[in-house]
Amino acid sequence: MRPEALIFDVFGTCVDWRTCIARELAAVLPGADALALADAWRGEYQPAMERIRAGNRDYVALDDLHRENLNLVLGRFGLAVPDRDGLNRAWERLDPWPDVVPGLHDLRGHAIIAPCSNGSIALMTRLARHAGLPWDCILGAEIARDYKPRPGVYLASCAALRLAPESVMMVAAHNDDLEAARAAGLATAFVPRPMEYGPDRQSDLGPAQDWDVVASDFPALSRQLFG
Template identity: 50%
Template sequence: MLPLPRVLVFDIFGTVVDWHGSIVQELQQRYPQVDGHAFALAWRAGYQPAMETVRSGGRGWVALDALHRDILDGLLPRFGLAHLGEPERVELNRVWHRLHPWPDSVAGLTRLKVRFTICTLSNGNLGLLTDMAKRAGLPWDCVLGAEVFRVYKPDPRVYLGAAGVFDAAPVELMMVAAHHDDLAAARACGLQTAYIERPLEFGVAQVKDVSPVGANGLHARDLLHLAELLGC
């Protein structure tokens, strides 16, 4: 049996906040003629390829806000929004700072915070994560992201760097995420792992398989359930 972790580090997009539903809602409010579901999926589809240009050395380090903006500029003509000016593009790109938490997130984190140090470990940049936390009421003890280490997950330097920040052995951290690839990378670095079911991450039209994977230490329906499993 592994010891209880000291620190819980959290993936954010899809795990703690509903990126798809938030973007759909914002598009419906601003540009109702656009298919918000398709737009959200297309924007997110550019996420991994954009980060790979940095991981591979094809471009120097840039924060996620800049990558999101590059993807956005490429999407706008496809969705009939090529006419948007710079102020409108800047404001739309900041939707990632305004993502809504899942209904259980604030209460679940608040319970977990009583017993554990809770910290972001996201590919989001610090300004984005801080703005999001302020707006959504996410009660982090610490905000960490790829920007601190200047590499994107799943680079081991992110997971091991987080352990270093807390002067902890990797096994003293638990990575909490709704994505098995993130958890596998964390586990390869010695972290404990907990999977969170988010079947609606991609919307009701594209329900996600949330079947358990045996390698994960814990499997929870949501963050409140994780708090129960961890005795909070």
């Protein structure tokens, strides 16, 4: 198939959040276990969004959830950081995996490309500027006022492009993201990121279903879709 647009998960699929967040934590907390802190901070991500998905809280942008989660984690570890707002902006300074920028440029020559992330428009815009991600526009959670894997997030991205879901391909390194996108009627592409959680990762090492495309990296995805 040749999709008219590709929308991308960002954290983990496009950028190496764990290494970069640990690096920023190590800079402000040199005596702490930076990787453990990064994992703990990320560990609060799904529970915080689930309260919104379940209807127990109105929509709150991920920037603010990250900041609340940082407070929780620093309290749990008994750590103090004077400039917590500055540290929270570390999520805007994540580096891409090596194949991502050239692969996105290849794909952009054939189709619209945009993030479909749980990150806010502000976060995704600043991250794109830092990482050199050549998006055509910013889509995802904020335009839907909800969080993946709720179907409305994928469908709002399609609607914003005035495209039918079957003309849009969701690209992710996470099988549950693709499962939800497929259920909403989108095409799917799996690109593994085995080092997202470090060498001991146990999940998402390979495709869990017969996704429309399985590619080793973004340039391979472009070749498989467009030749």
